[in-house]
Amino acid sequence: MVKGDEWMRFLSVWFFITPFLLLSCYSVYFSSMGFFWGLCCSFVLFILLVMSSGMSFFFLIPNSWVMMDDLSFLMEVLVLLVFVLSVACSVKDLSFPLKETSKGLDSGLALISLPCVLFFCVGGWMPFYFFFEFSLIPTLWMILKWGYQPERLQAGMFLLMYTAGASLPLLMCLVFVLLVVGSDSFILMELSDTGYWFSRWLLVPVLLAFFVKLPIYGFHVWLPKAHVEAPLAGSMVLAGVLLKLGGFGLIRVLGLLKVILSEEALLLCSLIIWGGLLSSLISATQHDIKSIIAYSSVSHMSLVAVSILSCYPLAKLAGVCMMFAHGVCSPCMFALAASSYDWSQSRSISMNKSILRLFPWFSFYWFSFIVANMSCPPSLNFFSEVVMFSSIKSIGFVFILPLGLLCEFYLCLLYFFMRFFEPWWGVIFFKIVSGY
Amino acid sequence: MVFFMFRSYTSFLFSVLTVFGVFLALEGESMFSVWMGMEVSFLGVLFLMSGETEEEVESTMKYFIIQVISSHLFLLSVLSIVGGWWVLESPYLMVTSLLIKLGVFPFHFWVPSVVSQMSYFSLILVSAVQKMIPIWVFSNLNLQGGLLWLVQVALVLSAFVGAVGGLGVLHFRSLLAYSSISHTCFMVVTSFHCFKAFLIYLSIYFFLNLGLVSSLWSMKIYTVGDLQKISSISSESVSQAISFYGLSLAGMPPFTGFFLKFFFLVLSWEKFPLLCVCFLVFSVISLYYYFFIFSALSVFSLFGGMNFRFKSFYWGWIFTLSVIFNIIPGFLLFLIMGIF
Numbered sequence: 001m002v003k004g005d006e007w008m009r010f011l012s013v014w015f016f017i018t019p020f021l022l023l024s025c026y027s028v029y030f031s032s033m034g035f036f037w038g039l040c041c042s043f044v045l046f047i048l049l050v051m052s053s054g055m056s057f058f059f060l061i062p063n064s065w066v067m068m069d070d071l072s073f074l075m076e077v078l079v080l081l082v083f084v085l086s087v088a089c090s091v092k093d094l095s096f097p098l099k100e101t102s103k104g105l106d107s108g109l110a111l112i113s114l115p116c117v118l119f120f121c122v123g124g125w126m127p128f129y130f131f132f133e134f135s136l137i138p139t140l141w142m143i144l145k146w147g148y149q150p151e152r153l154q155a156g157m158f159l160l161m162y163t164a165g166a167s168l169p170l171l172m173c174l175v176f177v178l179l180v181v182g183s184d185s186f187i188l189m190e191l192s193d194t195g196y197w198f199s200r201w202l203l204v205p206v207l208l209a210f211f212v213k214l215p216i217y218g219f220h221v222w223l224p225k226a227h228v229e230a231p232l233a234g235s236m237v238l239a240g241v242l243l244k245l246g247g248f249g250l251i252r253v254l255g256l257l258k259v260i261l262s263e264e265a266l267l268l269c270s271l272i273i274w275g276g277l278l279s280s281l282i283s284a285t286q287h288d289i290k291s292i293i294a295y296s297s298v299s300h301m302s303l304v305a306v307s308i309l310s311c312y313p314l315a316k317l318a319g320v321c322m323m324f325a326h327g328v329c330s331p332c333m334f335a336l337a338a339s340s341y342d343w344s345q346s347r348s349i350s351m352n353k354s355i356l357r358l359f360p361w362f363s364f365y366w367f368s369f370i371v372a373n374m375s376c377p378p379s380l381n382f383f384s385e386v387v388m389f390s391s392i393k394s395i396g397f398v399f400i401l402p403l404g405l406l407c408e409f410y411l412c413l414l415y416f417f418m419r420f421f422e423p424w425w426g427v428i429f430f431k432i433v434s435g436y
Numbered sequence: 437m438v439f440f441m442f443r444s445y446t447s448f449l450f451s452v453l454t455v456f457g458v459f460l461a462l463e464g465e466s467m468f469s470v471w472m473g474m475e476v477s478f479l480g481v482l483f484l485m486s487g488e489t490e491e492e493v494e495s496t497m498k499y500f501i502i503q504v505i506s507s508h509l510f511l512l513s514v515l516s517i518v519g520g521w522w523v524l525e526s527p528y529l530m531v532t533s534l535l536i537k538l539g540v541f542p543f544h545f546w547v548p549s550v551v552s553q554m555s556y557f558s559l560i561l562v563s564a565v566q567k568m569i570p571i572w573v574f575s576n577l578n579l580q581g582g583l584l585w586l587v588q589v590a591l592v593l594s595a596f597v598g599a600v601g602g603l604g605v606l607h608f609r610s611l612l613a614y615s616s617i618s619h620t621c622f623m624v625v626t627s628f629h630c631f632k633a634f635l636i637y638l639s640i641y642f643f644l645n646l647g648l649v650s651s652l653w654s655m656k657i658y659t660v661g662d663l664q665k666i667s668s669i670s671s672e673s674v675s676q677a678i679s680f681y682g683l684s685l686a687g688m689p690p691f692t693g694f695f696l697k698f699f700f701l702v703l704s705w706e707k708f709p710l711l712c713v714c715f716l717v718f719s720v721i722s723l724y725y726y727f728f729i730f731s732a733l734s735v736f737s738l739f740g741g742m743n744f745r746f747k748s749f750y751w752g753w754i755f756t757l758s759v760i761f762n763i764i765p766g767f768l769l770f771l772i773m774g775i776f
Contacts, residue, residue: 115690126698133689144731153731160727164688165720172716175701 036085037368039328067123067186071320075120075248078327082240083113085328089335090233092342093146105146109233111138116241120248125174125184128252129167132213132245136163139242142234143226152229158222166212166219169205176202186256195258206253207268213246214301217275227294232338235290236331239297247304247323251316254308261311261395269306269395276302277402289337289347293330296373299406300326307388315391321384329373329381336366446483453480454565461569467514471507474537474569478503481566485558495553499562502536502546509533527583534570535587538620541594548601551613556653559609563616564642567623571634575627587624592714595621599721606660608652611725612645615685618722622700625711629703640696640765647761648681660732675733677755682729684762687719692766 060068068076086109087094097103112135119131136159144156178184181194189195212219223243227235259265276299283295300322307319339362340352355363375381392399457477461470486496513530516522522529532543539547551559579587598618605611619641627634655675657663663675684691697719705712 130689130694133694137683137688137690144734156731157724157727161720161723164723168716168720171698172701172705172712175698175705179702179705 036081036328036332037365037372039081061123061187063123064185065123065127066121068121071248071251072120074320074324075244076117078244078324079113079116079120079241082237082327082331083109085331085335086233086236086240089236089331089338090231093231093233105231105233108138108142108146109237112142112234112237113241116245119245123186125178125186128186128249129171129174132170132249133164133167135242135245136160139226139234139238142237143230146231146234147229148231149229155222155225155229159226162212162215162219162222167209170209173202173206186252189256193258195256198257200262200264203253203257203259206257207250210246210250210253211305213249214243214305215246215298216272216302216305217279217298220275220279220295220298223298224291224294227290227334228288232334236334239293239334240327240331243297243301244323244327247301247308247319250305250308251320254311259311261309265309265311266396269309269392270399272302272306272309273392273399273402273406276300276306277406280406287349289340289349289352290334292349293333293337297326297330300330300373303385303388303406306392310392310395312391312394315388318384318387318391321380322388325372325380325384329369329379332365332369333373336362336369340366450480450483453477454484454561456480458565458568462572467517470569470573471511471514474507474510477566477569478507481558481561484561485554487555487558491553492555492558495550498546499550502543502550506533506536506543509536527577528586530573530577531579531583531587534573535590537570538567538624539617540620540624541590541597544594544597544617547617548610548613551616552607552610554609556609556649559612560642560646560649563612563619564638564645567620567638571623571627571638572631574624575631575634579628588708588711591621591624592711594618595715595718599718602722602725605725608658608660608729611729612649614725615722616645618718619685622696622715625704625708625715626700628707633699633703637696637699640692643761644681644684644693647757648678648685651678651681651758663732674755677758679730679733680758680762682726682733684766685729686723686726688723690766691762692769693762695766695769 060066087106090105090109093105097105115131115134115138119128119135122128122131140156140160143152143159147155174184177198180197181189208219212222215223223238226238230238253259279295279302280299283292283299286292286295304319304322304326307315307322337347340355341347343358344351346352355366372379372381375385389400389403392403454477457473457475457480459473460476461473464470464473482496482500485499486493509529510533513526513533516526516529535541536543551562554562595618598614598616598621601617602611602614605614623634623637623641626637651674652658657675680691684693687693687697697716700715701712
């Protein structure tokens with residue numbers, strides 16, 4: 001299936017990337033950030049990554065358990081990047097654990113990354129579901145064991161009940177598909193027309209599971225709670241990888257069940273866009289930095305869902321770009337939030353004002369990642385949003401207004417973060433105390 | 437466990453009697469041998485149940501009364517079939533007696549009150565071994581029409597009771613009683629497909645339950661309050677390890693218990709789709725109290741209750757058992773399932 005020529009390209013790209021990964025793993029706290037900002041911005045690198053897999057002709061099936069295409073290859077890259085980034089950024093937690101019980105964070109991270117790596121390359125419905133759910137338990141364990149406040153028990157329960165409760169209907173549907181088709185292999189469904197056999201009602205529970213995992217507004221309650229209670233590494237992996245499981249599953253399911261753009265899908269699209277708008281509004285009203293980032297990732301993920309549901313190939317590509325860019329960008333923002341917490345002992349916006357006076361270089365990183373997240377031109381986000389908006393526009397011109405408003409509220413988000421740079425009396429106090 | 441069995445000759449005798457009764461019922465040719473096997477096995481369990489404390493004797497008494505009523509109803513229905521009286525009604529009578537014996541919905545009241553006062557060893561006997569003969573009869577009854585519908589309704593309601601009843605319960609034995617109520621429904625539906633499938637389900641459930649119960653028993657944990665007594669380093673990490681059994685019984689994917697759910701769904705989706713939907717909804721509810729077991733047992737390691745200088749990772753037999761039962765088979769079974 002895969003030619004030797006493409007393997008050479010594959011190897012050469014990894015030959016490029018690996019030194020950067022090693023560098024970022026062993027470098028000091030912030031110097032790795034530059035690399036990841038570059039990654040956020042580099043459209044070129046993305047194209048390289050996609051092209052290295054021979055864009056849409058890459059289809060690797062070594063045995064009956066594994067099926068890899070270009071999308072899953074890209075997601076594997078994302079998982080490894082986020083893993084390295086979260087290990088690099090939680091140096092403090094790794095070297096100086098608060099309690100005796102908060103040791104072993106790296107093993108928890110590896111336990112989350114392992115099912116994600118396996119999830120993106122499975123070749124059948126049942127392993128697909130298995131690893132989709134497998135990633136949940138280590139996340140729960142991560143939140144419960146390495147979180148900071150006692151409320152994390154409630155947050156963990158929300159996480160478990162929402163995602164497990166929504167994915168049991170998915171299991172039922174997958175068993176149904178397995179029994180009807182007679183095999184759970186992806187490649188058989190891809191090559192045959194079995195995807196047309198099922199009624200569209202089958203999609204309701206299937207979409208529900210992925211919408212909860214993404215999350216779409218309305219099923220999103222677990223996400224901000226989990227982000228607020230999770231440790232740094234946990235929320236980085238949660239934002240970077242675990243939300244992408246939902247998007248990846250959506251792409252796989254819509255491709256394999258041969259879904260077309262119907263009126264119900266249009267209804268869903270408009271609801272999702274409206275939800276994205278609302279969640280970006282809500283993110284503007286939060287005062288906890290982590291929940292701001294969480295709500296903004298909810299609205300980003302709703303854009304991804306709309307672009308995948310719109311069934312245009314180009315929009316799908318844009319959705320994948322958005323997933324990749326958001327997967328690199330938002331973990332970095334969480335890392336920056338954690339280091340703001342380190343000096344101010346608070347994640348509140350108002351307590352974190354005036355970083356610019358104290359840490360100009362650090363606030364430059366804040367600025368650059370916020371800008372990348374709200375899709376300023378050099379970033380991959382910009383590219384993906386432009387393509388996405390233009391294709392969503394072509395399914396319905398009405399969608400332009402809420403999408404434009406959504407962009408506006410990203411600007412609003414920027415404004416809120418700009419308040420970091422405002423002066424505040426606390427600075428003077430801090431200067432007096434610390435003797436700067 | 438084995439030590440307990442061989443501690444005295446009488447308990448060895450009665451455990452042999454229990455197993456012998458099961459074989460008598462399963463291998464016998466007439467309905468009377470089924471009844472006799474039921475009684476013989478029940479006799480053995482009765483002696484094993486009655487322990488030293490008053491609570492155990494009381495729960496044994498309750499269990500005795502309920503089981504005697506149900507097995508006499510069973511005998512009555514068998515006699516009426518043999519004698520030719522009330523032939524139309526006798527299947528209803530037989531199903532009722534079996535439902536009483538299993539503790540399915542309208543007759544589920546005895547299960548938590550009996551199980552919450554028993555010793556852990558007899559909990560295993562009641563929730564796993566004693567299910568075999570009634571479900572053997574169920575799988576051979578070949579229920580159809582209105583009777584099947586009746587049993588389905590009873591099973592759905594029973595699954596609901598098993599899911600909702602366990603919410604907010606702090607005693608591990610009554611929690612396990614509710615979990616056994618809900619697992620009994622799964623078992624009965626599996627046995628409608630064939631008895632071998634039920635045996636597979638029961639054996640996996642038996643080993644999971646055995647692991648959880650024997651670990652709780654060896655650490656002398658009966659309620660949530662007993663968790664405060666956990667003081668040494670090793671028992672803390674052991675309680676963390678056995679907390680996996682909670683999620684495994686709930687049927688969360690990386691653990692073995694998920695295989696049970698998957699097995700159930702694959703077998704019974706085509707015949708009883710509505711039942712599958714209901715059971716899965718209720719298993720989401722019961723996930724709440726399984727999460728409670730999980731979080732309660734691992735609470736020390738989660739919240740860092742104690743300070744100690746160094747912690748050596750203690751691989752006791754309980755820990756090894758937990759890992760072997762919970763994690764490894766689930767993964768292997770799934771890889772095998774991936775081939776199909």
